[in-house]
Amino acid sequence: MTQPTDIAPLIRHIRDTRVILDVDFARLYDVQTRVLNQSFKRNRERFPDDFAFELTWEQILRMSQTVISLN
Numbered sequence: 001m002t003q004p005t006d007i008a009p010l011i012r013h014i015r016d017t018r019v020i021l022d023v024d025f026a027r028l029y030d031v032q033t034r035v036l037n038q039s040f041k042r043n044r045e046r047f048p049d050d051f052a053f054e055l056t057w058e059q060i061l062r063m064s065q066t067v068i069s070l071n
Helices: 022-028 033-042 057-063
Strands: 011-014 017-021 067-069
Touching (some): 022 033
């Protein structure tokens, strides 16, 4: 697993929340984005309620990604 030493460039601000997009999070752990999202959905009870959220249609059109909260 190769991880960058500085994740700051991966952090974005959406809905006044610091987030990392699923594609970037998957890259950190060297897995496919699809696999990361499937694992999250299958094990949702293991994560805090504010760990992830889905974007609105407008946000999806702009970014086209699911995000993972860093709060």
